[in-house]
Amino acid sequence: MSIKKKKICVAFDRSLTMNASTSTLETPPSTIQSGDYVLVRQPNGDVRGIKVERDSTVQVGRIGSFYANELINQTYGLTHEIAEKKLKVIPPRTLEEVEDTDATNELINDGELVQPLTITEITTLKQAGVHASDIIKKQIEQHANYSLKTEYSKEKYKKRKEAKYSKSFTTIEPTLFNVCDYWFNKDQNRIRDIRPDTLSHLLLLANIQPGRRYLAVDDASGLVVSGILDRLRGEGCLLTICDTDSPPAYPVLANMNFKPNEVSSVLVSLNWATAQEEYTPIMAPSDLTPEEIRSDRQKSRLKKRKLISDALAKTREELFAGEFDGLIIASQYDPSSILERLAPYVAGSASIVVHSPHLQVVADLQTELRSAPGFLAPTVTEVWTRQYQILPGRTHPTMNTSGSGGYLLHVIKVHDDQTATSVASHRQRSKKPKTQERASEGPSASTTPNPVGSGSKNTAGTPIPTLD
Structure with missing residues (x-):
């Protein structure tokens, strides 16, 4: 038994996400309607599903809750931030050039001593309504070794903190690809x-x-x-x-x-x-x-x-x-x-x-x-x-x-037909021995037109040209 392994490149996403043969330029973007099932990605990367019903309240894990009407008629793919059960659209980040520096993470020790901001202080700030970005900014300012990190390490540090304190989520359209990926990661x-x-x-x-x-x-x-x-x-x-x-x-x-x-x-x-x-x-x-x-x-x-x-x-x-x-x-x-x-x-x-x-x-x-x-x-x-x-x-x-x-x-x-025969058997022709063929054709046989595309040869062994 041989097993064929097939590598599927990025193009396979398209076969599951395309909802019509028309291009996205001709089709308006999908919007969220009442009664829809919506996938949301939390700051820590986890994806969960929510049901959007008009005049109801939706709970998104530990992030918080919001009024469902805030999400109706919104386009998929936007990032929303929850503030007092209201939603605010966060503009997408622009691409930034990250410059490589000579900084390394070799001598960095991210222990408790390098971060003076305690859990109690962070909880107090959250209860006081301080925005997550301000809490992260305070942590960065008081981090003793933050300046020693590489640019990539700084970005990872920010994302980790956003996953802990940010109250935002991104809506994902429940296409076949996204739903399959959601269930595969879930169970x-x-x-x-x-x-x-x-x-x-x-x-x-x-x-x-x-x-x-x-x-x-x-x-x-x-x-x-x-x-x-x-x-x-x-x-x-x-x-x-x-x-x-x-x-x-x-x-x-x-x-x-x-x-x-x-x-x-x-x-x-x-x-x-x-x-x-x-x-x-x-x-x-x-x-x-x-x-x-x-x-x-x-x-x-x-x-x-x-x-x-x-x-x-x-x-x-x-x-x-x-x-x-x-x-x-x-x-x-x-x-x-x-x-x-x-x-x-x-x-x-x-x-x-x-x-x-x-x-x-x-x-x-x-x-x-x-x-x-x-x-x-x-x-x-x-x-x-x-x-x-x-x-x-x-x-x-x-x-x-x-x-x-x-x-x-x-x-x-396929159909199992005992009386069926091969197609090639109908195309086979009975062939006479060459001696009998030449004798029956006679001396004028060389002047007989050949079928189109045939490969007959003359006595010299040269193929006789045929007309197409």
Whole structure:
């Protein structure tokens, strides 16, 4: 078995963050609306999610709280500072040239003695309402060794202090890339170790396009479902198979701020029991006479049961009709058994993509599919990416990085037709021995026009020129 490792450069971000084929010059910037889920980055670098509801108060960790109306209609990407539950937009910092000096950090001792400003004094300043920048300025003025630091060390010192005292945050638009990165840093086990670059490659292999029909088995908290819906843009069909009786609650899906019609008109679900063709659904009672239906509550209950029964029947018909344009699996169950159940509903030449955090799972499946007649070219890939710190003269990869975003198996579904023959067999022509060919052609054979592009030769061995 061979595993293809693919390096994904910075361009993979674009496949997850672009919300339309139009350029950003033609599309106005996104703004925050009431009911939206917003990601915010705190001064210490941590990212958390908040729900913005009109006429409510939003709490952002230890930074503080503010009125949600202050954030509505604001553009994503701005940095806000909290002051008495009001928000003030902080202008972005300009790029500054950092000059290298002969200063080093070799002889610096950042102990308690070099910083006379005590914790009690800092707390008193904060309670008195002194701005964070003024507290940091006082610390710098009383720092005995601050002037000995390099310019980069001074900048890092300021950022550390801002992370402790600043009451500001930056809003982040919940695009697919940002949401995936947020969940990967928050709890990567819940999304089965799917990194943003892995998700990008998965959607690429599955060939997700608007207007098409797809099958999905998502045990990654709805991350795969969110990626497919993001590509479908409200056109097509996504049928998910789950192990719950009611429609699954995908936590990641709630972070994407999809419009209602982009989900309700596309996403349908079945559980493993109702996805079986021999399953007999429980039909709503229809033989009751109007006299037997006594109360409005009973009428409402029967009507609801009938709507659920009709929706289930329609979804089952959608599944059994088959000819789906792709199957995507990111499940805790054995992918071999899932393929056995769902592969018959996949159309010919459609892509099947299986993700697993473990190599052995997809390796065993690859070995199995190689001998199966209905599948073509099963390939296992591992996407690998790494972040870099880019500074003048100090560009290097970050020290801490994730080991793997999981492994992907891609295979193409083909029809197993026992009567099919190779295309080349129809193009083969019976060839006579050269002696018989020359005898049948006679002396005038050399004057016969050759087919266009043929490579016939004369007796001298020189190719006969042909007209195109």
